[in-house]
Amino acid sequence: MAQGNFATAINCMDGRTQEPTINWAKKEFNVDYVDAITEAGPDKILADGSSDLVESIKNRVLISVEKHGSKNIIMIAHHDCAGNPVSKEEHLVHLEKSVETISSWNLGVDIIGVWIDENWKVNKIIERT
Numbered sequence: 001m002a003q004g005n006f007a008t009a010i011n012c013m014d015g016r017t018q019e020p021t022i023n024w025a026k027k028e029f030n031v032d033y034v035d036a037i038t039e040a041g042p043d044k045i046l047a048d049g050s051s052d053l054v055e056s057i058k059n060r061v062l063i064s065v066e067k068h069g070s071k072n073i074i075m076i077a078h079h080d081c082a083g084n085p086v087s088k089e090e091h092l093v094h095l096e097k098s099v100e101t102i103s104s105w106n107l108g109v110d111i112i113g114v115w116i117d118e119n120w121k122v123n124k125i126i127e128r129t
């Protein structure tokens with residue numbers, strides 16, 4: 001097992017969401033590192049569930065959980081997402097479905113759905129323990 005405590009972020013590739021997520025997660029979960037799994041509009045990918053990317057994301061989450069001992073998976077949806085350009089309301093629906101998808105993997109870890117708003121502040125929306 002790697003040194004230090006890890007959390008896992010399934011984040012957008014958007015450069016604006018990386019630091020807010022890492023800073024928030026370090027405090028929220030008292031971890032040293034945040035493993036980053038990034039796609040363009042990951043909430044759409046995991047809500048839809050049909051893309052080959054779902055398996056790719058899952059494989060990377062498994063590495064973070066099994067090799068780094070992560071106990072918290074943070075699922076991110078955010079304001080002004082170019083990869084999933086829908087309203088906040090639709091993002092929150094996608095976020096809920098994404099958490100459902102991750103939950104179906106039965107990893108035995110906590111899953112936290114967050115919304116990153118127009119001020120790049122992280123807001124916890126869903127907590128599945």
Ligand SMILES: [Zn+2]
Nearest residue numbers: 012014081082
């Ligand atoms: Zn995005």
